[in-house]
Every structure is written in C-alpha cells, then in structure tokens.
Amino acid sequence: MSVSVLSALKIGGLRECQVVAGHNGLSKPIKNVTIMEVPDIVRWLKGNELLLTSLYPVKDDERAQRELIQKLKAAGTSALAVKPYHFVKSIPEAILEEADKCGFPIIEIPEHISYLDILSPVMNTIFDNKVVLQEDLEQASQILNEISLNAQGIDTFIETLGYLTKNTITVESQYSFITLPEAPFALSPLTDEEQDELTFIRHPILINRKYEEQTVPCIVAPIMLNGRVFGNITCWGVMTDHSKIDLAILEKASSLLSLEFLKLKVKYDVEQQFRNDFLRELLFNESMNKKDLNEWGEKYHFDLGGKYVCLLLSGENGEQRADETDSSKVNEVDHAVRKRWPGAIVGEIRQLICVVLPVGDGDDDGEHIKSQCKVLLNDLKVYTNPHAVSRMSVGRVNSGIKGLRLSFYEAEQAIRLQRRINHSQDIIYYDDLGVYRLLGQPSVEKECRYFYKETIGKLVDYDKNHDLKLVESLKAYFQNNENLKETSEFLYIHVNTLKYRINKISVISGYSLNKTDEKMMLYLGLKVHDMGAVFID
Template sequence: MISKVIGLVTRLLDAEKAGVMLFDKEKNELVLQKPAFTSQDDEVINAYRVPFGGEGNAMRVYTTGEPYISNDSVRDSRLLNKFVLMFPAKNTITVPLEVGNRRIGVLHVNDKRNGNFTLQDLEILTFLTSHLAIFIENAILYERENKQANVLNELNAKIIIHQKRLEKMMSIHNQLIEQVLNGEGMLSITKTLANLVESAIVVEDQQYHLVHSTEPIEENNYSVRNLLDQKQDLKSKLRNGQIVKIEPYVYQGEERAFIIAPIGSGRNLMGYLSLIKVLKENSKDLDKVAIKQGAMVLALELMKDKIKFEVESRYRVEFLDDLFSCTLCNAEQIIQRADFFNYDLKQPSRVVLININGSGNWEGTLNDEQDYSDLQKNLVTCSHKLLPTSFVVGKGNTLKLLVPCRGKSKQEELILKLNEIRDQITELHQGKKVAIGVGSECCGPENFQKSYKQAVKTLTIASILGKWNQVVFCEELGVYGLLFEINNSDLLREFVLEKLGPLLEYDQKRNSSLVETLRQYLKTNGSLKDAAEALAIHVGTLKYRIGRIQEILKIDLKQTENHFDLQLAISACRIVKSDL
C-alpha cells in the first residue's frame, strides 16, 4: 500500500524517492512507514520517529497543516540534520495527509531529478494527497481488520483445540468412571487409560511392586523405586500428591516422557501410576490431566477394594471367632456360613496359627503402624498364594487358617507350604521371628474348637521352648502338652524344685550347665558316647559332670527308676522356668 503511494507521487513529480509518516496515537509520535526513501531496512526506518511537539519539518507540517518546500535540504535549519543524513536528500517537499478535518500524517518527496521543486509541484502534490490520505487510511483500516480477523481465527482455532481437549478429558473421565461403576477392575481401567492416551501405562503398589502394565516391562528397569533412588527430591513431591515429569527418558531405545502420579497421598498413598509416552509438545497438558484422572480413578478402585476387603475380613474374623468359641450352637447354621465363604467344614481340616514377632512373645504386637499393615498384608498374600484352598483370616500379627488336610501326603505337603510361607515372611521382614502351630485333624463344625485350642497350645509351647521358625504339630508336643494342661503351676514348680532344686541352684551360682547335661544324658538313655557328642564335650568331661550331678542330687543315675522323674521334672522346668 505505502509502496504504491510512493511510486505514484515519485512518477508524477519526477522525483527519486519519497516516504510516508503516520501519526501513532498510542505512542503520540510520527512514525516513518516501510518502505521509505528506497530503503527496506527495518532498523533504520524504525529510528525515524518524531514525538508530538518535537522539532523539525515533519512535526511542523503535521501540527500546522502548512506544506513546505526546501531546495537545499542540507543547509535548511527547519529540517532535522540527523534525518537528512539518515536519508540523504538535496531537496524536499513535505505536505500534510488529511482526511476531512483530520490529519493522519505527512508525505515527504525527495530529490527532484531535474531542477528544484516548484509551486506547481506543490499544487499537484496537495491535490493528490487529499485522495491518497483516504486511500492510505482505508488501507490501514483494511490491514487492521485483516489482522483482527487473523487474531480471531487464531483464537477460534485455539478455542476449538481447547474444546477438543476438554472433550477428550471428559471422555477419559467418563470412560474411567463408568468402568469403576461397572466393577470392571484395575486391569480393564489401566488398559482403557493406555488406549485413551496412546501410551504405555504402569501401575505399582506402595512397595513399588508391579501390579499392572500394558506392555511387557522389566520391572527393575522402569520401577518408580529406581527413579526415586536417582532423584530423591521426587519422593516428597509424590507423597504430597504432586505429579512429576521426567524427560527425556530412554525407554526401549527411544526418548520418552515419563510422567508419574501418586495414587492417593500422604498416609493414604496406595501406589503409583506411570505414563511412558513419545515426546509431543501439543499433548503435555492432556497427558497430565489424563494421568491425574487415572490416578484418582485407581485410588477410588483401590479404596473400594480396600473397603470390600475390610468388610469381608471382618465377617471372616467374626465367623472364625464364632466357630472357635462355639457361639453358634446350630451346626447347620455354621456350615451355611462356611459355605458362603466357599469352605467345606465337613472335609478333614487342621487349624493353623502363624505368628510373627521379634520379641518372642506370640501374643505381642508391633509398634510401627506401617510395619503392622505390611506384615498382615504379606501374611495373607503368601498364604492365599501357597494354600489357595485354605480359609485365611489375618488378625493383628497372627494369621489363622483352616487348611484341608487328609492323610500323610497332605500333611507332608502342608509342612512344605508352611515352611515356604515362613521363608517368604522372614525374607520380607528381616529380624522377625515366625512361630507356626498346627492343631489336630478335625472334621465337622463341633471339632474345630478343639483343633484351635491345640494350635494355641502348640504355638505357646513352641515359643517357650524357643522353637521359632519351625512348624510344630500338636502331636509332637509329647509330655509338654500334658504338663501344659496342668492348671496348678504351684504344683509343677514344687515338683521341679523337689527333683532338680539343688542342681538349678548350682547352675545359677556357677553359671554352669549341669541341668542341660542331665537332659542330654537321659535323652540318650544313659549313653555316655551319644550324650558327649550331643554336648560336644569329651566323654571324660561328661563322666565328671555326671559324678557332680549325682553328688548334688544325692541319687544314683544307674538306677533307671530315677530317670522318669528327672525327665518329667526337666520338661516341667521348661514350662515353668519363668516362675523359678
């Protein structure tokens, strides 16, 4: 537009160059327009500005409306020398650009090819500018409208993109919520989310164990645990409910974005949802919203499962308590409740108690709440996995099981499975002791109370005898089981002191082990060789100790009738040892 005006006036006035200056109301100055004086240099043209009220020919013509001719531009004091030097000119003619009574700028024409500018040139230019000013203003308005139209088009395009994103977000939200309401489970939710965001999805639990993955993934390479080990600051962000993003992240040989959202937060943190996606600038916001929605839905699903598990666990605990206490006198009613849990009370079973405690007291509890929660969860998980047909109830740090068991082969299989559970638990919870007590085989609801009491007794005696990390059946208790049933502990204590009192006192004062020596001697039926091997001492040393025992107790160990009383007293001593 400006170039057309310049071309017209330079042809009509036979001039070499021209320039248009328009008044910028916002900046309150005259501004040279491009192109100007045969120049296209933005930096030079932008420097040609005259503030309103400033000096110079251009501002004077603009403010007064009077045109001006100078045929000696270099020496003319009305012209600003810096602009004359910027665009060298030998002569100049300047006229105002007016639309009606409004001035919109000025027009400079420089360097007439033949001679000087005349009044006739001024008349021609003045006549032209009345029309050119309207043309220029209309062109400016047209260009401004085009710019506004472009801005509106761009804004509309952004609105459409934003609307599509919102629709996509709503679609993600609605589909995920619908799956939760339909009870389709975590696997289905994870797959749906992966399809919606077109990326790999990984779900891990609170202990960073892989729960679900939409692609085959090596757990060790892409676990949140590894990322947290490398970037410690991420742990607190995730615990506070923040979404974290790591990019670029190398996945299967390609650079990807790794976005992690916590499932829950703080003390209610239940796991982690990870999204592994090809880097795309236009999908960043959508990916974050999608993973946030996915984490919320998975938290809802996990909470639903947790509530379901807690309610079912409560019913299971109540049922087992009633079964073991014989609260339900109606056998049919008990069987019906067992059927509800898909367990047949008519099949031969054993009651098994598994207890974990670092202190050695099977009725103790754990102090750390998280340790307690993890312990119970791991106990139940291991038992369900290894004994899938059993009825499992976790209560405190003790697990109660009803295990189908018929015949010797079943018992041997049970021992293997229980040992496997023990190994897994001791590996997961270092430093904890495991005690496993097994009641007698029972069949029919009326017999489970007896098997349970036997399991309790077995577990208690196992802890007294120090049989931690062992599977102990009630049938293995022998005389200990009989002694445990004696309710009068004073009677047992008197019997122990009568038979072993002096020897116990001797051991205590001299920190010796004559009682243990006597136990091994009696256990091997008086065989000096076998007893010495069991005690890891020389036969001569054993003979000396036996002699001292006979002197202290004033008995003759060659008389075998003394053996039974002494063996019974030693067994009773282990039962009532804390009372001595």
C-alpha cells in the same frame, strides 16, 4: 517460543492424528503453522514450520512428491501434516518412502479434523503454553472424571489414560483383590527406594524403569490410601516423549484411582469382616445352629464334615500387635494361600492370622502336611512382609466342627509354647511338642514350679556359684542318649570329668541317673526349665 513435533501431537486436533513416516524427526521444533495449497510454497518458508496440506499441488506427480519432501527438508520445515480423502485417497507411498529416508515427519489428519482444529491450538501453545496446557488439562480431567463417575472400570480408565498421554500406561497394586489388566510386557516392581521416594513426595515423579531390554524415562504417580502408597500409575516414555501436561494428567489420574482403590478396599474389608465373623462362630460358638452354620459356610465352600487343619501365623517375635493384622496383611496372606489352596479360609482371630486349610482324602499324612506347611510359609515370605508373617504354628488334622476347634486350640497352644521354650524353628507343630503339651497346660503351672525347685532348680542354684555347668552337662547327656563318650566329646571335656559331674548332679539333686524313675524326674525337670521364666520365681 516453540514446541516440538512430539509435544504438538498432544495438542488440539493433532491428538487424533497419526505419524505415518519419518519418526526420527519428531524432536524438531515448531515455531509456526502454515497451509500449503500452492505449488511454490517452499520459497516462502522460513524454517521450523508445521505445514498443513491436502497434497493438491502434487497429487498426480510422483517425482514432484519426492522433490517436495526433499525441498521441505532442506528448507528446515519441521513436519508435513497431510489430509487425504479430497484429492488423494491416501498418502502416496513415494512421500512416505522419501520421508522415512530423510527422517522427515509425515502426519496423517483424519477426515473429521479441520486445519483450524490444528492451527489454532498449536499456535496458542507456541505463544502461550500455559493457557493451552490448562485447557487440555481441563479437557483430560473432564474425560477421566466421566469414566470414573460412570463406573466404566479400571480397564477403560487405563485405556483412556494411554490415549491422553499417547504412551503405554500400567497400573500396579499391592492389593491382590483389585483386578488390573495385565501389562503388555514383563514388569519389574519399583525398588524400596523408589517406593520411599513416592511416599515422601506424594506426587508424580520421573523415574527410569526397565522396559524389555532397555531403560526408558517414566512418569510414576502414587496411588495413596491413608498416607501410604498402595500402588502406582506409570506412563512409559516408549512411544512419545513426556510433556508437561502428562505430569498434570497423571496427578489427576492418581487421585481418581486412589478413590477407586478406596472403594474396592472398603468392599473387601466388609467381606473380610464377614469371613472373620464366620471363623469366630465356627471356632467358638457352641450354641450356633448347624443348619445356619452350613448355610453360612457354603459361601466359603466350607464342608461341615470335611477334614481341616488350622494354622496360626505371627511375626518375628511370635506375636502380632493390634495394628499389624490390618486388612492389608490379611489380604497378602489370603492372596498367597488361595493361589495354591482356593478352598482355604483366611481371617483374623485374637490378633493372629488364622488359616483354615482343607485336607483331601489321603493327604492327612503327617509328613505331607509338614511339606505343605513349608511350601506355604515360603510363599508367605515371598508375597508378604516378613516382619508381619514369619512364624507358623500348626494344629493336627481333624474332621468336622469339633475337630477343627480342637485343631485351632492345638495351634494356639503351639504358638504359646513356642514363645516359652524359645523354639527357633519357623514352623512349630503341635504333634512335635511331646511332653511340653502337658507341661504347658495352665492348670499345672503351680505344680511345675514346685517340681522345678525340687529337681533342676537345685542344679541351677549350684551353677550360679560354681563353674561345673551341671545343667548344661545334664542336657547334653540326654541329647546324646546317655552315651558318656559322645557326651564328653560334645562338651569338649574328658570322660572322667563328665563322670564327676554326673555324680555331682546326683548328690546335689538327690536323684540318681542310674534309676529309671529318678532319671525321669531330672529329664522332666529339664523340660520345665526349657519352659522359661514363667515357672521360675
């Protein structure tokens, strides 16, 4: 059996040693470990040895030092581990130069590490790899457990993990409220396929990931919460090759970090629930004392007299299922919103994500608000799941608590009417709803049904049995500002055909398009028709 020089550097006392020259030879196998303290050691070597020495036999002879490296290389020796301090203050430059030239590894042994600290563990590995693997794993697990139990922080945890694996370690999280150290290089996220593989296997896997301009082998361990992957630990195979023990260490590390993530998530969920409660009190509790509300609001930098606009966010169909507005979705939105508007308050209200956006003096212009909302929705599509957040309804800018409550009501009305009139835009503004704001009031639903039957309902019934498309023609007529030529071109029909249809509309409905009041009846009837089946028996 054998072990590579690279793998041996993760065993016993060699963990604290450093390769100082000959990095190109780290893949060489080690089959034995021996000590050199006599001049003619080379003739006793059989090849594939790790040689431990203080350099005493060649300490004062530069030529002998260079010849030693050449002879060891020729004899098939795997590496030379040097412990200076006693006979030489540091490893001579001649040895380092010669070793680099021929790709022969030179390892520097720290003063406090004895030969036995290296010899015994490496030989044990060679003869019984599994036993040493378990010993090193237990030692690594003990170190990681101590860091976790002593709450030394994720930064210390990652640093220690890098020390144990002798490689670069990065941690990624889908939770923006978890503060992680910045990666030392530009990091591309895992692909959806790689995320799916982690979710399915639930254990560390080998993945090739892009490191700067090259692709390197990595061990990626999932950070799991409730059966879902919410982050990962990656051990980048940049400095040394991966060994069997690295997989086991990352398995242990992922379990510990999953617990740490869970603690932070619980803390965040509690804080988010407080935010939700504050929003509910702010929007719905008419009897709450303003002084209490002000004290509560100070925590979220809320100004009782300030200007705010209320936004409601929903999924693709304009609704949210109860399980869709969990804390992770709210967190994603909160992260995206507060990157641009730190003073915003984000919470869950009535199974919708509610955003209370502060508006500065001079920023309450309608067009400015619309541009800000477009920017925000674009950010949300980047930072959040598009299936969970794809629509936005916007109330009007108002001041004070009563004004904010009105803005919430308007945003809620807008999102309700958006579904009724089949509004295709991603953002619907209450200001732009026009007459729908009146027709959408619950108190007028019954009257709207009668109104519909008396106006457009007659045309709808006629169209069911005839091919004149009267409702479509009437809608196009109003959309083209009652211009006969433009309407006929829009419908791809002759202008005389359009005139015939307009006359037919007047006959069937009983309302003339030449009289302002009667024309208004048909126009409003179309708006009710746009409101959908809620007004139609």
